[in-house]
Amino acid sequence: MESIAVKINGRGITTCPGRTILEVAEANGIRIPTLCHLKGLTDVGACRVCIVEVRGQFLTACTTGVADGMEILTDTEVVRAHRRTIVEMLFAEGNHVCSFCVSNGGCELQDLACEVGMQSVRIPYAYPRHRVDASHPRFLIDRDRCVLCGRCVRACGEIEGARTWDFAERGSGVRVITDLDVNWGQAETCTGCGKCVEVCPTGAIVRKGASNAEMGKNPEVVAQLAERRSHG
């Protein structure tokens, strides 16, 4: 097999082409924070949290393939500052109030904020107006807490094959929808499998009836399913 040499944070690593920077870093015990990335789903580079520096350019580690001679910096002061700003932007464009959130204490966004050292949000909050959709008998979506990572869209399409979830609108108006923008309870394609609930990193898509801090999730389920399905 062809092998290539890269450097991550000055450390020489031999790997093979066709792998992403994130995969190589993880295989070598180098931590890069992620949010939209989830093992078992196609990477899309939606959240930009995994940015790394390659010759002065900032690239997403989850969607950039390694190349021979590539020198990658994952943890410089500038990279850390950008990552923190990206996380602050995620907070500023939603309505994330941890104190009464069902996912408080079990939220990937909350963990990420701690990891990147976010002390406050320096960007003005957008305070978007969203309506909670609790029309599904077992689940609900609160778009106030959606970070548009698209995990629900990918899990529904790639693993369940239902394609109930998709994106609508453009720019700052983008939101996830069910079917052709009907209430979730009326979405005929939804099988009620609950994979979107498990993979959603925040308290946006949750089990109905869960109260404050009660929402535990198991996002690893999609990787397990993908693995089992690959074996026929």
Next chain:
Amino acid sequence: MERQIHIEPVTRIEGHGKITVFLDDKGDVRDAQFHVTELRGFEQFCVGRTMWEMPGLTARICGICPVSHILASAKACDAILAVRIPETARLLRRLMSLAQLVQSHALSFFYLSAPDFLLGWDSDPALRNVVGLVAANPDLARKGIRLRAFGQEAIDRLGGKRVHPAWAVPGGVNRALSEEDRAWMIAGLPEARATVQETLTLFKSSFGDPKERGVLGEYASLYMGLVGRDGVWEHYEGVLRIVDAKGHVVCEHDPARYAEIIQEASEPWSYLKFPYYVPKGYPDGMYRVGPLGRVNACDRFDTPLAQAELEEFRGRSGGRSGRVFDYHYARLIEALAALEEMAELLADDRITSPAIRAEAGVNAREGVGVHEAPRGTLIHHYWVDKDGIIEKLNLIVSTGHNNLAMNRAIREIAKAHIHKGKVSEGILNRIEGGIRAYDPCLSCSVHAVGQMPLVLNIVNASGELETTLSRD
């Protein structure tokens, strides 16, 4: 010349408020008003949220009595689910309600109010606080602090945290009580009970004479509180009872239909609304809630020590008491009752059962939860759509019920102590003390906890500032 005296902010209470005393040309008191100057807006921003979030969300109304909001909210949600919660959940909720009563009453008595009457109304303001109490009577202060800590720790052990425990949920509670935590509470009860009994003895020996207890004014009013079967003192369930100044039952009402007997009036000078008893109209329908309201409304306590104290209290007061100062007395009796009932609940083996939650969907479009918070009757009323999204809510908070009575109290005290425009710091402290006796929580009532320096502005009729007195 007409003058106004402003006490702003009022200290050693929870939240921000101010008092204005209006003097006439002779310098005598014409009127006095207690203004609540905060605005919170929970009744607006909860709209659109899910009912399952409401206990956790409305808990944030208050950092002192979040448990009361959580319980009232969970009860309103139980009504929407249309379920009867498991017996263990009911017992556990009662237990937490009592732990909350203990810690909150200890806070009000030892931290906020005792410095006034144990150190003296006219004592040095710099030392007239819990730190001064520690210096003057370290043993009592230490016991008071430990009493509050016991209540707080019990809440922590039940709900996983001291403040805002997201534990009571629609349909029950989400965590069973462990045998270890049960044993810890049982072990702590004797010391807590001894502290309350000792403090009651001290209180009665210092203020045995009803005249001394008249220092913060005395007036007749209606009293309201939940009562159980046979008119027994209640804090978590039962019927809403209103009695008159003599203790005669005026009405006993289904709490879910509170709106038939209680309505709210507004005044332009306060953000806090003025609830009143409908048949008597506004403002004659003034009633009082909280420790004195409950103790006056009930016929008896179900526990022996508290019942003996109630009999003595009624004996010393000549029946029901209308004295504002007796809020402190009633608070101590309630703390004793709370510790006694905690012991009974903890002795019941059902308390550690894991059957603690009923699951259900939205089965009613409206739900009312009424609970006795330490400061008085707390009402949460929610309307939801078919999916459980809040469409409207009404919160009537303990401090609100006492709004008319607090205004009456400061007017009485001001009239008794201010003559010919002579105002001293000690007199102002008595006026504040009248408010403190009700242990108001302004943050709750208008749906910030803070101690701020007191500033007194005397403004003349032309609106010019005449004098400013301040203390840090």
